[in-house]
Amino acid sequence: xxxxxxxxxxxxxxxxxxxxxxxxxxxxxxxxxxxxxxxxxxxxxxxxxxxxxxxxxxxxxxxxxxxxxxxxxxxxxxxxxxxxxxxxxxxxxxxxxxxxxxxxxxxxxxxxxxxxxxxxxxxxxxxxxxxxxxxxxxxxxxxxxxxxxxxxxxxxxxxxxxxxxxxxxxxxxxxxxxxxxxxxxxxxxxxxxxxxxxxxxxxxxxxxxxxxxxxxx
Amino acid sequence: xxxxxxxxxxxxxxxxxxxxxxxxxxxxxxxxxxxxxxxxxxxxxxxxxxxxxxxxxxxxxxxxxxxxxxxxxxxxxxxxxxxxxxxxxxxxxxxxxxxxxxxxxxxxxxxxxxxxxxxxxxxxxxxxxxxxxxxxxxxxxxxxxxxxxxxxxxxxxxxxxxxxxxxxxxxxxxxxxxxxxxxxxxxxxxxxxxxxxxxxxxxxxxxxxxxxxxxxxxxxxxxxxxxxxxxxxxxxxxxxxxxxxxxxxxxxxxxxxxxxxxxxxxxxxxxxxxxxxxxxxxxxxxxxxxxxxxxxxxxxxxxxxxxxxxxxxxxxxxxxxxxxxxxxxxxxxxxxxxxxxxxxxxxxxxxxxxxxxxxxxxxxxxxxxxxxxxxxxxxxxxxxxxxxxxxxxxxxxxxxxxxxxxxxxxxxxxxxxxxxxxxxxxxxxxxxxxxxxxxxxxxxxxxxxxxxxxxxxxxxxxxxxxxxxxxxxxxxxxxxxxxxxxxxxxxxxxxxxxxxxxxxxxxxxxxxxxxxxxxxxxxxxxxxxxxxxxxxxxxxxxxx
Numbered sequence: 001x002x003x004x005x006x007x008x009x010x011x012x013x014x015x016x017x018x019x020x021x022x023x024x025x026x027x028x029x030x031x032x033x034x035x036x037x038x039x040x041x042x043x044x045x046x047x048x049x050x051x052x053x054x055x056x057x058x059x060x061x062x063x064x065x066x067x068x069x070x071x072x073x074x075x076x077x078x079x080x081x082x083x084x085x086x087x088x089x090x091x092x093x094x095x096x097x098x099x100x101x102x103x104x105x106x107x108x109x110x111x112x113x114x115x116x117x118x119x120x121x122x123x124x125x126x127x128x129x130x131x132x133x134x135x136x137x138x139x140x141x142x143x144x145x146x147x148x149x150x151x152x153x154x155x156x157x158x159x160x161x162x163x164x165x166x167x168x169x170x171x172x173x174x175x176x177x178x179x180x181x182x183x184x185x186x187x188x189x190x191x192x193x194x195x196x197x198x199x200x201x202x203x204x205x206x207x208x209x210x211x212x213x214x215x216x217x
Numbered sequence: 218x219x220x221x222x223x224x225x226x227x228x229x230x231x232x233x234x235x236x237x238x239x240x241x242x243x244x245x246x247x248x249x250x251x252x253x254x255x256x257x258x259x260x261x262x263x264x265x266x267x268x269x270x271x272x273x274x275x276x277x278x279x280x281x282x283x284x285x286x287x288x289x290x291x292x293x294x295x296x297x298x299x300x301x302x303x304x305x306x307x308x309x310x311x312x313x314x315x316x317x318x319x320x321x322x323x324x325x326x327x328x329x330x331x332x333x334x335x336x337x338x339x340x341x342x343x344x345x346x347x348x349x350x351x352x353x354x355x356x357x358x359x360x361x362x363x364x365x366x367x368x369x370x371x372x373x374x375x376x377x378x379x380x381x382x383x384x385x386x387x388x389x390x391x392x393x394x395x396x397x398x399x400x401x402x403x404x405x406x407x408x409x410x411x412x413x414x415x416x417x418x419x420x421x422x423x424x425x426x427x428x429x430x431x432x433x434x435x436x437x438x439x440x441x442x443x444x445x446x447x448x449x450x451x452x453x454x455x456x457x458x459x460x461x462x463x464x465x466x467x468x469x470x471x472x473x474x475x476x477x478x479x480x481x482x483x484x485x486x487x488x489x490x491x492x493x494x495x496x497x498x499x500x501x502x503x504x505x506x507x508x509x510x511x512x513x514x515x516x517x518x519x520x521x522x523x524x525x526x527x528x529x530x531x532x533x534x535x536x537x538x539x540x541x542x543x544x545x546x547x548x549x550x551x552x553x554x555x556x557x558x559x560x561x562x563x564x565x566x567x568x569x570x571x572x573x574x575x576x577x578x579x580x581x582x583x584x585x586x587x588x589x590x591x592x593x594x595x596x597x598x599x600x601x602x603x604x605x606x607x608x609x610x611x612x613x614x615x616x617x618x619x620x621x622x623x624x625x626x627x628x629x630x631x632x633x634x635x636x637x638x639x640x641x642x643x644x645x646x647x648x649x650x651x652x653x654x655x656x657x658x659x660x661x662x663x664x665x666x667x668x669x670x671x672x673x674x675x676x677x678x679x680x681x682x683x684x685x686x687x688x689x690x691x692x693x694x695x696x697x698x699x700x701x702x703x704x705x706x707x708x709x710x711x712x713x714x715x716x717x718x719x720x721x722x723x724x725x726x727x728x729x730x731x732x733x734x735x736x737x738x739x740x741x742x743x744x745x746x747x748x749x750x751x752x753x754x755x756x757x758x759x760x761x
Binding site: 014017018020021022024025026028029032052055058059073077078080082083086087090091107108109111114115146193194 | 239337
């Protein structure tokens with residue numbers, strides 16, 4: 001008997017997630033233990049930055065595996081958006097100095113796959129950082145039919161001309177660049193409702209920075 | 218939102234994780250967040266024990282607890298035995314997406330899931346939200362705990378109107394409550410409304426359940442098949458689908474559906490028990506054996522523990538037990554005896570259960586070809602049956618079968634005639650009665666008595682009269698015993714009294730035997746012998 005590669009990868013990744021959880025737990029204890037010591041705290045921050053990146057990469061890898069697998073069905077459940085965003089915002093502010101402002105009601109909730117939205121937002125913020133932004137503003141727009149948009153606006157250099165097209169849609173260009181946007185788009189496409197599918201649009205703000213809109217059906 | 222430390226302080230909390238580091242880390246995390254009363258459990262058994270003996274405000278459990286039961290089963294059992302109130306919060310920690318996990322019944326869902334890996338920051342955020350919502354829903358949950366169902370519905374309607382952010386959760390509660398009140402039309406309308414807007418798995422199952430109760434089996438089946446295709450891990454759909462097959466009297470499909478469900482979720486006891494029962498009825502003993510083996514194992518420390526698991530497991534093993542002394546037979550009979558012994562120990566205070574276990578023990582020995590052990594167990598069972606006040610027809614029929622297996626046909630026949638006189642036999646009992654009667658045909662009994670008679674003659678010829686009498690007593694205890702057997706029995710007893718001394722008891726026995734023989738006409742070859750025996754009996758009577 002032999003296992004297919006997806007099963008093997010998935011099993012290994014789940015095990016890695018447990019290991020990662022153990023690492024995060026120890027790190028949290030260590031953090032408590034060395035509080036108030038600036039020198040050690042700086043080392044701790046570095047450790048935390050690396051392990052958080054590792055954690056995100058791990059979840060991303062698992063999601064990529066799932067997205068690429070035809071049998072994947074996202075877990076579209078009801079979530080509170082601020083619950084998904086607050087830990088991410090804290091992390092980006094603490095580790096990268098990026099401020100994420102949520103300009104929506106703290107009680108806003110809707111249906112989405114939390115892990116996929118987390119990946120999409122993480123990649124969007126990484127892109128903003130790469131574009132030199134130090135602030136990201138999140139806005140929510142709700143529609144009467146139950147669909148909703150999450151817009152991610154930053155104060156960076158904005159999308160380059162070759163990243164934008166007339167329809168404001170994402171155009172994959174080779175494999176050198178755009179993996180982050182590709183993952184964001186895949187995360188949204190996995191969101192389906194009746195005959196509708198999620199999508200993203202890209203544009204630049206009038207004054208400064210990029211505007212990415214995630215459209216959830 | 219309220220402060221988390223204030224919400225956690227004073228709450229009795231149970232944290233469950235099989236990994237020692239995760240357990241202590243979880244406890245520490247909860248304490249940092251403001252909890253001050255946290256118990257920890259390492260597996261499903263320990264968690265159930267804690268829940269049985271304490272009142273918890275919150276349970277936070279890992280979904281995957283290693284080899285034993287998982288977090289979902291802890292939740293289901295705790296809610297099933299009403300040890301977790303509706304106001305108690307249950308949080309499932311998981312390395313999977315919620316949909317990757319096995320989804321439980323609508324009424325046994327956790328309040329929320331927290332996906333691993335998580336930091337304390339994520340946990341703080343999530344717990345704050347979960348406990349805030351729980352607090353908002355408190356009036357509804359308190360009404361549920363009071364079983365004030367009408368009030369629950371009324372509160373749900375108010376919440377749906379005034380708290381749109383909680384609409385989804387409240388509609389879920391309302392649907393569940395309407396179904397428990399058998400208000401299926403209203404529940405169906407609610408689920409239809411939800412599904413029109415968005416295809417949510419629990420609403421699909423809820424609608425299918427309503428259709429089932431409204432006896433719209435075809436529509437319910439179609440919806441369930443669609444839901445299973447979309448959500449293959451929603452095992453409750455398989456359970457309901459199996460019930461529809463049962464309603465359609467399609468036992469084989471019911472069994473296959475449950476087999477599929479056990480592939481998805483092998484640790485759910487009630488499903489394994491149901492599968493075992495259906496497979497047993499289908500005479501698919503291999504599947505029945507596997508299902509009851511799991512039932513015994515999984516239910517051993519749970520609220521679902523039942524004597525039936527042990528007894529049916531032992532019964533389902535019989536197809537593998539025979540007289541060949543190979544490894545499989547030894548292992549199967551060993552498992553059967555172990556299960557029966559465990560049942561007798563656990564249920565020692567219930568004579569009916571001990572009786573049934575003893576009867577199966579006798580059958581097991583019979584199948585192994587160990588006649589003496591089978592007879593000894595049958596004798597024990599016979600004594601137990603005598604102690605039971607007004608035994609059921611099922612018990613009498615089972616004992617009759619044990620008698621037949623241990624070649625005590627006369628006793629079997631007596632029991633069967635008792636059962637035949639009963640007016641309240643169920644259809645299956647009547648069928649079993651006919652089947653068992655068929656097992657003891659007159660010819661079988663006569664042949665059997667003839668065999669005993671032949672052995673007795675051997676003893677008689679060697680002068681071993683006591684042994685001959687014992688065997689012939691056994692042979693003549695059957696009303697089918699033939700004339701030759703009766704005459705031999707008389708002759709042996711008279712010879713015995715001639716050699717030793719006449720006794721009133723034995724003479725009475727001879728008298729009874731002669732009565733059964735009746736008159737043998739002169740035309741019969743045995744007439745002369747009969748006359749001689751009668752005269753000998755009269756002589757012995759005079760000597761007494």
